[in-house]
Each structure stands twice: as structure tokens, then as C-alpha cells.
Amino acid sequence: MSSFDPTADTTPEGAERQDEERRRAAQGEPPFVEAATPESRLAGSLREAAITAGIVAAITLFFFAFRTEIAIGGLELTVRWPVWLSWIAIAFVGRFLLSFFLYRADRTKASGAAKGARGAAAVGLGKVLAVVFLLIALTLPILLDTLFPSQNRYILDLAILILTYVMLGWGLNIVVGLAGLLDLGYVAFYAVGAYSFALLSQNFGLGFWVCLPMAGLFAALWGLMLGFPVLRLRGDYLAIVTLAFGEIIRVVLLNWADFTGGPNGLLGIPKPTLFGLEFSRGEGSFSDYFGLDYSPIQRFVFLYYIILALALLTNFITLRLRKLPVGRAWEALREDEIACRSLGINTTNVKLTAFATGAMFGGFAGSFFATRQGFISPESFTFMESAIILAIVVLGGLGSQVGVVIASVVMIGGIEMLRNLGVLTDFFGPSFDPTQYRMLFFGLAMVLIMVWKPRGLVSSRSPSAIYKEKKKIGADMVAQGEGH
Amino acid sequence: MEYFLQQLINGITLGSIYGLIAIGYTMVYGIIGMINFAHGEIFMIGSFIALTAFLVLASLGITFLPLVLLIILIVAMGFTALWGWSIERVAYRPLRGSFRLAPLITAIGMSIFLQNFVQVTQGARIKPLPPQITGGVTLLSSSDGIVVQLSTMQMIIIVTTVVLMAGFTTVINRTSLGRQQRACEQDQKMAALLGVNVDRTISLTFVMGAGLAAVAGIMYLLYYGVIDFYIGFLAGVKAFTAAVLGGIGSLPGAMLGGLAIGLIETFWSGYFSVEYKDVAAFSILAIVLIFMPSGLLGRPEVEKV
Numbered sequence: 001m002s003s004f005d006p007t008a009d010t011t012p013e014g015a016e017r018q019d020e021e022r023r024r025a026a027q028g029e030p031p032f033v034e035a036a037t038p039e040s041r042l043a044g045s046l047r048e049a050a051i052t053a054g055i056v057a058a059i060t061l062f063f064f065a066f067r068t069e070i071a072i073g074g075l076e077l078t079v080r081w082p083v084w085l086s087w088i089a090i091a092f093v094g095r096f097l098l099s100f101f102l103y104r105a106d107r108t109k110a111s112g113a114a115k116g117a118r119g120a121a122a123v124g125l126g127k128v129l130a131v132v133f134l135l136i137a138l139t140l141p142i143l144l145d146t147l148f149p150s151q152n153r154y155i156l157d158l159a160i161l162i163l164t165y166v167m168l169g170w171g172l173n174i175v176v177g178l179a180g181l182l183d184l185g186y187v188a189f190y191a192v193g194a195y196s197f198a199l200l201s202q203n204f205g206l207g208f209w210v211c212l213p214m215a216g217l218f219a220a221l222w223g224l225m226l227g228f229p230v231l232r233l234r235g236d237y238l239a240i241v242t243l244a245f246g247e248i249i250r251v252v253l254l255n256w257a258d259f260t261g262g263p264n265g266l267l268g269i270p271k272p273t274l275f276g277l278e279f280s281r282g283e284g285s286f287s288d289y290f291g292l293d294y295s296p297i298q299r300f301v302f303l304y305y306i307i308l309a310l311a312l313l314t315n316f317i318t319l320r321l322r323k324l325p326v327g328r329a330w331e332a333l334r335e336d337e338i339a340c341r342s343l344g345i346n347t348t349n350v351k352l353t354a355f356a357t358g359a360m361f362g363g364f365a366g367s368f369f370a371t372r373q374g375f376i377s378p379e380s381f382t383f384m385e386s387a388i389i390l391a392i393v394v395l396g397g398l399g400s401q402v403g404v405v406i407a408s409v410v411m412i413g414g415i416e417m418l419r420n421l422g423v424l425t426d427f428f429g430p431s432f433d434p435t436q437y438r439m440l441f442f443g444l445a446m447v448l449i450m451v452w453k454p455r456g457l458v459s460s461r462s463p464s465a466i467y468k469e470k471k472k473i474g475a476d477m478v479a480q481g482e483g484h
Numbered sequence: 485m486e487y488f489l490q491q492l493i494n495g496i497t498l499g500s501i502y503g504l505i506a507i508g509y510t511m512v513y514g515i516i517g518m519i520n521f522a523h524g525e526i527f528m529i530g531s532f533i534a535l536t537a538f539l540v541l542a543s544l545g546i547t548f549l550p551l552v553l554l555i556i557l558i559v560a561m562g563f564t565a566l567w568g569w570s571i572e573r574v575a576y577r578p579l580r581g582s583f584r585l586a587p588l589i590t591a592i593g594m595s596i597f598l599q600n601f602v603q604v605t606q607g608a609r610i611k612p613l614p615p616q617i618t619g620g621v622t623l624l625s626s627s628d629g630i631v632v633q634l635s636t637m638q639m640i641i642i643v644t645t646v647v648l649m650a651g652f653t654t655v656i657n658r659t660s661l662g663r664q665q666r667a668c669e670q671d672q673k674m675a676a677l678l679g680v681n682v683d684r685t686i687s688l689t690f691v692m693g694a695g696l697a698a699v700a701g702i703m704y705l706l707y708y709g710v711i712d713f714y715i716g717f718l719a720g721v722k723a724f725t726a727a728v729l730g731g732i733g734s735l736p737g738a739m740l741g742g743l744a745i746g747l748i749e750t751f752w753s754g755y756f757s758v759e760y761k762d763v764a765a766f767s768i769l770a771i772v773l774i775f776m777p778s779g780l781l782g783r784p785e786v787e788k789v
Contacts, residue, residue, distance in 0.1 A: 059567050062536045063605040070609055077539040182585065229774050236519055237773050239588070240724060244766035247721070255759040383717070387592045394589045440600035446593025447575050454582040 041100065048103075049096035056091035060084065130402050137163075137308055141301045156300045160307055160372065162412050164365055167311040169392040169404035171361030174318055176390065177399035178327065179354035180334030181231070182239040185246025186389055188226070189219040189359040191253060191381035193366025198266040198376055199259075208272035208371050212364060219363025220356040227355035231348055246386055253378040265377025269370050271299065272306060307368055314361045315401055321357070330354050331399075384439075388412075391446050397456025406457050415442050486630040489623070491754040492747070497638045497707065499746025500645035504700035505723035506730070506738040507652065508693025514669045514733035515689050516580070521591035522571055524720015525598035526694045530564040530701030531711045532602055535611055549616065560698045568694025569687055577683065595717070602713040610712040613705060641703050648699065649739055652692075656735060665689060669733070718762070722749075725769040731782020740780055744768075 065084035068075045136143070140159055144152035168190065175183045193215040200206045200214060230241045253260045260266070271279060277286040279299035286302075287294040321327040329350045333340050341347055370376050392411055396403025415438050449457070505527050512520040537559045541552050575590040620635030656662035664685045667675040676682045704719070705711055722745055730741025745765055752764040772779065 055566065055570060058563065059570055062533045062563060063602065066536045066540060067606055068536055068539055068611055069607065070611070074614060075535075075539055075611060077536075077543055176585075182588075230770065233773055233777060236513075236517075236588075237728065237777065240519065240728060241770050241773055243721065244725070244769050248763050248766050251760065251763050384596070387596065391589060391592065394585055398585070436604060437600070439596055440604060443593045443595070443597030443600060447590045447597065450586055450590045450593065451575065451578045454579055454586045 045096050045099035048099045049092045052095035053088050053092035057084070057088045060087055129406075133402070133405055141304060153297055153300060156297070156304055158413060158416055160300070160304050161416070162408050163304070163307040163311050164369060164372075165389065165392055165408040165412050166405055167307065167314050167365045167368075168362060168389045169396065169408055170311065170314040170318060170401065171358050171365065172389050172393050173358075173399065173401070173404055174321075174330070174361070175354050175358035176393050178318075178322065178334065179330040179351060181351060181354060182236070183242045183355075183358070184239045184383070184386055184390065185226075185242035185244070185249075186358070186362055187381045187383070187386040188242075188246040188249040189223060189362030190366040190369065190385070191249055191378075192219045192222045192359075193363030194370040194376045194381075195253065195260060195266070195366075196363070197367035197370045198269045201270050202266065202268070207270060208367070212367050215367035216360040216363040219366065220360040223356040223359025224352060227352050227359075231351040231355065243383065243386070246381075246383060250378050250381050253381070261377070263377065263379075265375060265379070267375050269374050269376065271374070272302070272371050274302060303372055307372075310364055310368060314364075317357075318401065326350065326353055334399075388442070395446065395449050395456055397458040400456065400458045403456050403458035410457075411442065411445065415445075486624055486626045486632050487754070489632045490630075491750050493632070493634055493638060494754075495747035495750035496743060497641050497746070498750055499726075499743035500641050501700050501703050501707070501742075502719070502723050502726045502746050503739040503742025504645060504648065504696045504703075505719060506726040506742045507735060508697050509724050510727040510730070510732055510734065510738040511665075511689050511693050513727065515665060515686055516576075516587075518576070518584075518587045519591065519724065520576075520690075520693075521588065521720070522575075522594040522598060523693065523697060524716035524718075524723065525595050526564060526568055526571070526716070527697040527701045527704075527719055527723075528602065528711070528713065528716030529567055529598065530560050530694075530698030531705040531715070532606060532611075532701075532713075533563050533698070534560040534702040534705050535613060535711060538613065556702060557699070560702055561695045564698035564701070565691040565695045568690040568697075572687055572690040577686075595720075599713055599716065606713065608713065610710050613709050613711075615709055616706060637707055641707060644699065644703070645739075648696065649735075652696070653735060655692075661685070661688060722762075722765055725765060729769060729772050729779055731779030733783070734779070734781045737779055737781035744780075 061084065064087050065079065065081055067078045067080060069078060070076075137159075141152075141156065144155055148155060168186070172183065172186045175181050175186070196215045196218040197208070197211040200211045201208075206214075226242070226245050230238060230245075233241060254263055256262070257264075273279075274286055277289050279286050279302055280294075285294070286292075286298060292298075322331070329340070329345050330353075332343075332345065333347060333350055333354075337347060340350075369380070373380075388411070392404055392407040395411065396405070396407035418438055418441060505523065508523045508526070509520060512518065512523070534556050537556050538552065541547075541555060546552055546555070571594055575594045576587050579586045579590060615637075617637045617640065618635075620633050620638070622631050622633050624632040656665065664675070664680045665688075667678070667680055668682055668685050672682050675685075700719075704715070723742065726741035726745045727738045728741070729744055730737030730739070745768070748768055749761045749765050753761045756764075
């Protein structure tokens with residue numbers, strides 16, 4: 001990674017970044033800005049703010065000013081002019097500040113050299129971050145025990161959740177980030193993993209450690225089965241068909257009540273054991289065997305290390321696969337499918353391996369999810385889940401492993417933190433329930449991060465193997481999705 | 485036979501609604517090659533605006549039904565079109581020329597945002613509206629009591645759809661705006677060189693799609709009488725399925741695909757099982773795409789190096 005300068009246009013990534021800058025310079029203007037006019041900065045900002053406020057007023061009229069409530073004898077209309085007017089005011093002030101201090105401010109453009117240095121620094125930073133994250137992750141239970149003893153169970157639970165998404169993100173990264181196949185139905189494999197573990201344990205009494213590889217295997221098989229017919233399709237069509245398959249699996253799980261428990265789901269999924277030691281009170285348990293005092297936190301710590309190990313395994317395998325011919329083929333496929341075919345790569349097989357490998361890790365994560373919750377139902381495997389995982393991969397930066405971690409922490413952890421923000425309750429009154437706004441902020445964050453940094457928070461989409469010579473053809477001509 | 489005819493009428497009605505939404509997908513895909521994932525949510529927003537406007541009119545004392553419907557149509561189309569324009573401006577235009585996945589992600593984010601925005605501002609519970617347009621004609625009645633009915637609402641839906649489709653096809657084929665849209669679809673750079681305002685054309689495409697989605701939203705509201713913040717997702721996915729089935733980028737294809745999806749869904753529920761109707765629709769999508777990747781009326785895509 002460090003052997004080349006990632007910002008020069010000798011690398012696909014650097015070339016693409018330059019392209020993007022060129023395009024942005026050519027056309028990129030912030031939303032709602034008219035062409036440059038000779039008017040003063042203040043007047044211009046005020047005018048833009050007024051336009052924005054007018055638009056916000058119009059589009060939110062029927063949502064803020066009026067609210068329909070179910071009442072006796074039909075719907076009842078409540079009128080809330082103050083809410084509407086205050087949001088118009090917020091829009092006006094917000095847009096004014098943005099225009100005045102950001103869009104219309106005289107900014108000196110950073111020189112290319114400075115940008116290059118920044119890019120190189122980002123790669124170095126990524127490596128440092130990876131080590132820091134790893135150290136924090138490995139010692140997290142101890143850190144929490146010393147720093148926040150009262151809250152450690154809650155934070156540990158959150159860390160387990162984040163790590164589950166990190167693992168899912170890394171799994172999907174193989175499909176989307178490395179092989180460039182847009183999969184909107186990744187949650188199907190997560191569901192297959194969860195349900196295979198739950199059903200195997202209920203019908204055959206098998207434990208977590210036996211079921212884990214089997215769940216992965218089943219998910220991989222499903223990946224092959226679903227992948228085989230659809231992988232001939234082009235990008236967007238592939239996306240929509242995978243979405244359809246995800247929905248089909250969910251609907252079947254929901255309606256095949258005899259087998260899957262239908263909407264009620266499956267209960268009583270066993271907890272994992274440490275070489276046969278259970279994390280419970282009494283004879284033959286973990287605490288009894290080692291002569292420790294029983295504490296419920298032990299099970300959380302154990303679960304935490306399981307998912308950490310699984311996630312690191314995913315990462316390790318991905319990194320190794322990238323050095324194998326098949327990994328190189330994935331990256332080549334992402335860059336240019338036609339070139340791949342002309343070089344004799346069997347694109348169907350290469351795509352299938354990517355699909356199945358990604359699915360396998362989804363299956364692992366699914367069976368971990370089942371054992372953590374102890375209960376699964378089709379509710380947990382909606383399209384929203386796929387969207388969240390995909391958002392993590394893309395916002396983190398396609399193909400970047402550290403990016404997935406950062407995006408998971410920001411999107412899952414940050415949004416979860418909204419739950420216990422007492423400040424907001426003080427501000428909006430006691431009836432304000434932050435959890436209600438979780439997904440609202442999630443969607444907004446997806447849009448804003450993407451508009452702000454289209455290449456993701458950490459963009460390192462460079463292939464592992466590159467041709468270190470300046471391109472003869474401008475990158476405009478061969479940029480992804482344009483040449484064909 | 486009677487049962488079949490009744491299902492046929494129901495299927496055509498449902499298909500008209502899907503078709504109207506599908507046009508929005510197909511036009512946007514045709515012109516900028518992205519799946520506008522938030523389009524289903526625009527449909528949902530259209531039906532919410534219609535519902536609220538209806539109650540506002542009732543509280544103002546305007547109850548003459550044709551007038552009410554006309555005002556709702558104009559208000560819902562106008563405001564929803566503004567939503568469509570704003571979404572394009574905020575979430576898609578800054579990413580034009582960026583890599584292919586970027587606008588899709590903002591579209592998914594927009595869709596999540598809009599769903600939750602409506603949920604937060606209007607509440608999560610379903611909103612019932614008592615049937616406003618009742619009555620209909622009995623087409624057939626057999627000896628064992630099964631009647632085939634075409635309700636006034638169904639007639640209105642089918643007629644409106646046909647009229648809108650005809651009008652729309654004329655706009656695309658005959659007017660200067662339609663020519664600009666087709667030019668942008670073929671080659672944006674070249675169109676811009678020839679003096680077409682590409683940004684404005686794309687914006688107008690979103691506005692038109694949102695307007696049609698609003699009409700579909702009003703019809704959905706009046707036909708089913710129940711809406712909630714979540715109706716946009718499934719309707720959106722099915723309408724996209726319809727657009728792909730008919731051949732993406734083709735207007736008659738979108739309508740044909742909508743009708744096909746509506747009919748498949750209705751017949752499947754009528755003769756097999758209601759639970760698996762979505763599975764039927766999605767399976768058809770997968771099968772069509774695998775064997776006929778360019779859809780029923782689409783142009784085959786030629787891969788150029």
C-alpha cells in the first residue's frame with residue numbers, strides 16, 4: 001500500500017479522485033445556489049436563505065402545519081402553525097449561515113501538492129487507526145470495567161452490536177467492495193444463517209459451535225443457488241433481483257409457519273458454551289469451574305470475544321484472499337468486466353465465489369445474531385437491514401476495511417447514542433422520545449455523508465495489484481460504469 | 485368465468501396504479517441511469533398530502549365532491565412535484581458524475597429519511613378515510629349469485645390512467661421538452677453542447693414523475709381507503725419491478741409492466757394464496773430478467789468497449 005502514492009493518476013484510485021475533482025470543478029455547485037451574481041455576499045446569502053425558507057415552507061406545509069389523528073368518527077385535523085413557522089425559521093437561519101460562511105466565503109483552493117500530501121497522510125492514518133482500533137477492541141472489556149463500571153454492560157452490548165455490523169459490512173465488502181456486485185439482499189444470507197442455527201438446535205439439539213460452520217455452509221450454498229441464475233445480469237438489475245430474493249426469503253419465513261414459526265419466530269435458541277462450560281449460575285458453569293463469582297457480565301464478555309474473533313477472521317480471510325488469484329480476479333472484475341473476459345477469466349465462477357464467500361460470512365454473523373438474541377423472527381431481516389449494511393460499506397469507502405469499522409461506529413454507535421441524550425429531552429420537552437428519531441437521523445446521515453464525501457469516509461479502492469505506469473487513456477474514458 | 489372477470493377488473497385497476505408509479509422510475513432511469521429508490525416514498529407523500537388536503541377542505545366547509553377532488557388533485561400534484569424537485573436538488577444533483585453507487589445510496593437514505601419524517605410528523609398509525617366515491621355498474625350476474633362489478637372508483641382510476649398516459653406520451657413524443665428529455669437520455673454531453681439545459685431537463689423529469697406518483701397516491705388513498713407511512717416501500721419495489729418487466733426506459737413498457745404485475749398479483753391472490761402474492765411478483769421479475777434482460781418492450785443493450 002505504501003509503495004505507491006495513492007493520489008497520483010498512475011493508480012486507478014488516484015486517477016478517479018482527480019476525475020472527480022475535475023468534474024466537481026466543472027459543475028459542482030452546492031444545492032440551491034444560483035449562478036454567481038455580482039450582488040454582495042450578504043444580500044446574496046439573504047436571498048438564497050429566503051428561497052430555501054420558501055421551499056421548506058411549501059414542502060413541509062402538509063406535514064408540520066397539519067397533523068391527522070385517528071379520533072372517534074374518523075380522522076381529526078390538528079393545526080400546528082408554531083411548529084411549521086419555527087421550522088421555516090430554522091431553514092432560513094441555517095441556509096443563511098451556510099451560504100454566508102461556507103458557499104460564498106472566499107476560500108483559497110488547496111493546491112494539488114497539499115492534497116496529495118493529505119491523501120498520503122490518510123493512508124498512513126488508516127494504518128495507525130487499524131492498530132488503534134484493534135488494541136481498543138481487544139482490551140475493551142477491561143477498559144470498560146475500569147472506566148465505566150456502572151455502564152459496562154450497556155456499552156458492551158452496544159459494542160457487540162457494532163461488531164456484528166462490522167462483520168456483516170466486511171462480508172458484504174467482498175461482494176460489493178471487491179467484486180463490484182451490488183447486492184441489496186444481503187440480509188437473506190444473514191437470515192439463512194440465523195434460521196439454520198435455530199432450526200438445527202431445536203430439531204437436532206446441536207450446539208452453537210457445531211452449527212456455526214454449518215450455518216456458514218448453508219448460507220454459502222444459498223449464495224450459490226441464488227447467484228447462479230442472476231449473476232449474468234448487469235449492475236442495477238442485479239441489485240433489484242437480489243432485493244427481490246431477500247424479500248422472497250423473508251416472506252417465505254413469515255408464512256411457512258410449520259417450519260419457521262411464522263411471524264412468532266423461534267424461541268429458546270441455546271447460548272454458546274466455552275468448551276462445554278455454560279455461562280449460568282450453579283454446578284458445571286464457567287464461574288463454578290474457575291472458582292469465580294458468578295456475574296451476568298461474563299456472558300457478555302464471552303459473546304463479545306466471539307464476535308470479535310469472527311469479525312477478525314472475516315477481515316483476515318478477506319485480506320489473504322485479496323492476495324490470491326481469485327481475489328485479484330474480483331478486483332479486476334470490479335474495474336472492467338469486459339477486459340476480464342477477454343483475458344480468459346471465467347467471470348461467472350469468479351462472481352459466484354465472491355457471492356458465496358460473502359454469503360458465508362453473512363451466515364456466520366446470522367448464527368451469532370441468533371445465539372445473542374435467543375429469539376429470531378422475520379422482523380429482524382427486513383430490507384432496512386440490507387440497506388443499513390450496504391450504507392456502512394459504501395459510506396466507509398468501498399473496499400476499505402478500516403472504513404467499514406469507522407462507518408459502523410459512526411452510524412450504529414452514534415445513532416444508538418441518541419437514545420440516552422438527556423439534553424434533547426430538556427430541549428424539546430418531556431414528551432420527546434429520541435428513539436423515534438433514530439432512523440430519521442440515520443437516513444439523513446446517509447444522504448449528507450454521501451453528498452459530502454462520495455467516495456466514502458476512507459477511500460482506498462485501489463486494487464492490490466496495479467500496473468505502475470501512467471495511463472495512456474484518460475480516466476474519463478474508462479471510469480466505472482461509463483465506458484460500457 | 486365471473487370470478488375471472490372480476491379479478492381481471494381488479495387486476496387492471498391495481499396495475500394502473502403501479503403503472504403510474506412505474507413511469508417515474510422508468511423516466512429517471514432512462515435519463516440518468518439511476519434507480520430512484522425514494523420514488524415509492526414520493527408516492528406515499530402524495531397520498532398523505534391528499535389526505536391532509538381533504539381534511540383541510542372539509543374543515544373549510546368545501547364538500548362538493550368534484551370540486552374537492554379537483555383541488556386535491558392540483559394541490560397534491562403540485563406539492564409532491566416540489567418534493568420531487570427538492571429531493572433531486574439536495575440528494576442527487578451534487579452527485580451527478582460521481583460513481584454509480586453514490587446516488588443509489590443517497591436514494592436509499594432519502595427513502596429511509598422520508599419514511600421516518602412522515603412517521604414522526606404524522607404518527608405511525610394507519611389513517612383510514614371512509615369511501616368517498618361509491619356506486620358502480622353491474623356488468624354480469626350469474627345464476628349462483630356471483631356478480632361482476634365495475635365500481636365508479638375503478639372506472640375513474642382506469643380512465644384517469646389512460647388519459648394521463650395519452651397526455652404523457654404526447655408530451656414525450658411531440659413537445660420540445662420531450663425532445664430535450666430524449667436527447668439527454670441518449671447523450672447528455674452532446675445535448676448540452678447543442679444547447680439543451682441538461683440540469684433543468686433532469687429536474688423536470690423528476691417533477692413529472694413525482695406528479696404522476698401523486699396521482700397514483702390519490703387513487704390508492706381513495707381506492708383502498710387506508711394509508712400509512714410504509715406503503716411506499718412495497719409499492720415502490722413493485723412499480724420498479726413493473727418498469728423493469730416492461731423494459732426500463734420505455735413509457736408504454738412501464739404501463740404494460742404495471743398491468744402485468746397488477747394482474748399477476750391479483751390472479752395469484754385470487755386463485756392460489758394471498759400470502760405469497762409478493763413472492764409471485766418478485767419471481768416473475770427474476771425470471772424475466774434472467775431470460776429477457778431488456779424487458780418486454782425495452783431496447784436490447786449493446787455492450788460497447
